[in-house]
Amino acid sequence: MSIFIDRNSTVIVQGITGRDGSFHTKQMIEYGTRIVGGVTPGKGGQKFDGSVPVFNTVHEAVKATGANTSVIYVPPMYAADAIMEAADAGIAFIVAITEGVPVNDMTRVHPFVKEKGARLLGPNCPGLITPGQSKVGIIPGRICTPGSIGVVSRSGTLTYEVVYQLTRAGMGQSTCVGIGGDPINGTSFIDCLAAFEADPHTSAVAMMGEIGGTDEQEAAEFVRTRMKKPVVGFIAGQTAPPGRRMGHAGAIISGSAGTAAEKLESFEQAGMGIARRPIEFVEQLRARM
Amino acid sequence: MSIFIDRNSTVIVQGITGRDGSFHTKQMIEYGTRIVGGVTPGKGGQKFDGSVPVFNTVHEAVKATGANTSVIYVPPMYAADAIMEAADAGIAFIVAITEGVPVNDMTRVHPFVKEKGARLLGPNCPGLITPGQSKVGIIPGRICTPGSIGVVSRSGTLTYEVVYQLTRAGMGQSTCVGIGGDPINGTSFIDCLAAFEADPHTSAVAMMGEIGGTDEQEAAEFVRTRMKKPVVGFIAGQTAPPGRRMGHAGAIISGSAGTAAEKLESFEQAGMGIARRPIEFVEQLRARM
Amino acid sequence: MDHQSGEGVNIHEFQAKELLRAEGVPIPPGDVATTAEQAEAIARKIGGMVVVKAQVHTGGRGKAGGVKLAKTASEAGQIAGKILGMQINGLTVHQVLVTAAADIASEAYVGIILDRASRKPVFMVSPAGGIDIEEVAAKTPEKIMKLPIDTRYGLQPYQASELGFFLFPDDVKKVRAASKIMMSLYQAFMKHDASLAEINPLVVTPAGEVLALDAKISIDDNALDRHPDLVKLRDETAEEPSEVDARNSSLTFIKLDGNVGCVVNGAGLAMATMDLVKYYGGEPANFLDIGGSSNPEKVVNALRIITGDPSVKVILFNIFGGITRTDDVANGIVTATKANPLRIPIVIRLTGTNEEIAMKILKDNGFSASSDMDEAVQQAVALATKGGKAA
């Protein structure tokens, strides 16, 4: 079917009455996502957009709606608290869109979410979309089309670019996931690859990495040892100078680790296809399916 | 055989060169406990008592000796740290004798030990003894004799009293465990009862509780629903005035919960034998074996 | 509900309020006075209506007349003069708190209690404040919200907000104010190693301000070593003198109403000994635990404290030597009775470490001793009931 979300996902929006929250809630509803409630402390009892009930706390929202998914649009200094509130209230899948969450906050949030048995996607991510069924986050719905390619990426607009190319080429997607570029995030490449491998409706995976860190190398090792489905990879930042930051915290090269060359080398060793340009995903995937 | 320790337990002593640590280490060695090392920061490389190697850290001690058990005699303000060090170093069974550990420390230590997969006995406990095999802690060895009665207690000298009576009556013990009287401790009555139930060499259990809290009631419920072996219980503090503390933090009555009457009532409902005086353990156990 | 788990050192209301004020809890201005004149001066400085409150470690101060409203500074002085020196539940009032009176629109309860069942500090809040929270728990438990806090993470803002919405479901401004107070209360609880921290009542004024009108904090005994500042707050004049004496001698002692004075090592055995006294028809005069270390000095102090109680008719020693060396105890008995010969009988039960040496010491000094607990307790009860002489 898909990974993480489908037509049955029941979603609440934390920060539903905020600027970004309200805009994207409307977009999600329009796309068909089952938005069952929203949370804004002090606005409990109101209706968003005339129909979506608003609650003061996530606990109340979950109790009243039975939601299993939450998407977070609260300001960065409140994001860690919002994630923990969702996990504590029993939300199983939490998508944190918020950009600029202090990294130290995430060192506590990560084990908390794990202890509660929840899955966190993000923060600082565009969310995810299962085309034709549900979108949770901010990925533009009209660039996607249902199909069998799983897409996973560390960046936002680059994901859109690739998905757009795939759609134009007639290659639909099972689920497109943006895991976010922060140093500490909830869901890794490997988590997504494992889910795609287990999903009967995914036949191949497009993976977009960046310079910095070793997540892509670990993902490649996972592909090599644990996956049967074909995976095509791309690394952004081949021309970035070492040691300078590039907007994402993850997009850094330091010393010998985390270079594009190193990552592409690991892709090759894992037998993955390599897209040198975004557009090459199409031919590389086609060649392997 | 026994629970938690036996002749194969390899034990290190944290605080081995201290006043209490050195005294009881000698007693343990004399009893036959396999003391394989000790830890005192800054005394690494020395030998205790001419033969036991001393290390600077628990990690070093575990690496060098392969110890699976640790007993802690460090001062109260350092006890939480010592317990966490032991758990972090891979010690599976940690016995904290230290009295006077701040309770807030234990609110962090408890989940830490659990996360590391270790078992903590205590703090503020006399430790335990498997007669004829190994003693870890301060229970006087000569009052015990090998046999099939499991003994578990919240207090120290009261345990000795009962064990002494059992031994005088010819009723040997499989293992005698003092779980300690602090509000937050590592091993509960239920943990010990479950272990005794699973131990083929234990035929009956003597359990000594105190007023305060609801541990005994929960233990009684466990006996009722999960145990086949006979259990005889005792509650100290029947004459204690409500709301006053009695040396142990646990020995408190507050409101309707935690009274001796309530606890004894729960024992009766669980079909347990009741010892009204310490000496009555002998007849009550004999009647059920 | 096991409220008071964790042994606590009580501090006075005004001290608790200082600790909370330091964390940012809004509290009406006030100060403590030991004389009527001081009280009047404080009231004058505050201006307007004040409350004069007896500072003693007991509940029911209001019912006992220890809390009074004063309209003027001079009235505050007069009231303070009456309250100072008053006896409340057997304790003398040495200090009063003079604090600004607040108009009250509603009262709530907010507390944190260290809870043994969940192994965590537990927040307990209720919109039904101002009265005894145990009464609320018994009669209307649905009006209490309990929330255990994982101290690895601390109280999170969303939790404080949940607690706040339970108190004020329809007013987000009050929720924010109450949440802030709960964050501060938690900070104070953790910082000072409290076993209990309570604001009762937490009031809302007609203007919508949220204030702490009364506060109670107990500090974990075990943590005092790292809080020298808090040790100073301990007010020994507000406690039973024999218990203060015992604590200063490193003994755990609680005075009771019977006539069999008990000296035991270990709290569990001490309680079991008292129970056995009762079982055989006697009444224990005290709980006394000399602890584990074998220091003859402790025995001397224990005897001094017990014989200081005129209602004690017999002294019962019950010592099971583990860490405690029974010969040390025997030496203590000999030393103490040589210095201050006993005027009441003594029954000694000793067994365990160095028992033979102890028995010899006692015998050489004219004492007899048993190694059987039941036997010793029966003998002590008989002596207390009929009068008579052992040793």
Added chain:
Amino acid sequence: MDHQSGEGVNIHEFQAKELLRAEGVPIPPGDVATTAEQAEAIARKIGGMVVVKAQVHTGGRGKAGGVKLAKTASEAGQIAGKILGMQINGLTVHQVLVTAAADIASEAYVGIILDRASRKPVFMVSPAGGIDIEEVAAKTPEKIMKLPIDTRYGLQPYQASELGFFLFPDDVKKVRAASKIMMSLYQAFMKHDASLAEINPLVVTPAGEVLALDAKISIDDNALDRHPDLVKLRDETAEEPSEVDARNSSLTFIKLDGNVGCVVNGAGLAMATMDLVKYYGGEPANFLDIGGSSNPEKVVNALRIITGDPSVKVILFNIFGGITRTDDVANGIVTATKANPLRIPIVIRLTGTNEEIAMKILKDNGFSASSDMDEAVQQAVALATKGGKAA
């Protein structure tokens, strides 16, 4: 080893030392000077031998002559006069730290780095201090101990002790001193939301004292909102001016050496665009991410910053509208070029949200635009290489 994960705001050595000193780290006395006279006065106050150290955000100060020993106060003044105004790795020295010189018996390295692999701050210590830790990591990795810290519990004393024993296996006094410093370093790291906190070297004096001689702290950009005090420490004179300008316009900008000026939304797409420029034989002049929000003002600022670089031969816009509305971007381009007509060609690629409206706006104002990324990049590279004119 991904040292610098977490974007960091660098602060100067003297500022880092102040933060550490506040947590109790022993550091030789010193102060910062902006003139030779001030430096001399500080040296006089300190007395004895001092070190004069350039305060710039770059490594290799020593090699560049930015760190010098002075025997007297007047020598310190002379040296400061030489160092002030000096260029080190392209950065002008505006401040020097004058600090007491310490005798050194041995040097160690102590650092905490936020590590993405373990998702924790990681302590990294080495008895081989004073030199570049990356060199130690490469050549003698066994001389480095790494210890991830679970921030739910914080650095525990036993861990600080383990790290201390790794540095000083045979001297428990030094272990204790170093452990205390590590506890303080961790406090500072957490308190200030650092992504990096380093003491290098941590020295032992011949008398056995353990001291921090140099310190470096980077603050997590994302946490600055809760640290207004730290924002003030940001020294914009020590950074590339165009990057400061971009940051103040809420743009992420990094200057590079090529001639194709890139304006992109999203860091990943921005890097992919640069890579594609290179792929087609061109050289990007910069990394510029206008971010997600669609504010025409940002586009105006982006154009101003890029056209300020004389080496830029062509401007390439690559916008994939998601949150970003492409019509806003189009309006920004029109506004900016009306105010300041472009003297170099511009290539525009727009697709996504409100694409049709954007295309119309551009067409109405005489611009052409493509919806294909490869096509646009190829065109821009061709223009940069051969010269020419689009739009």
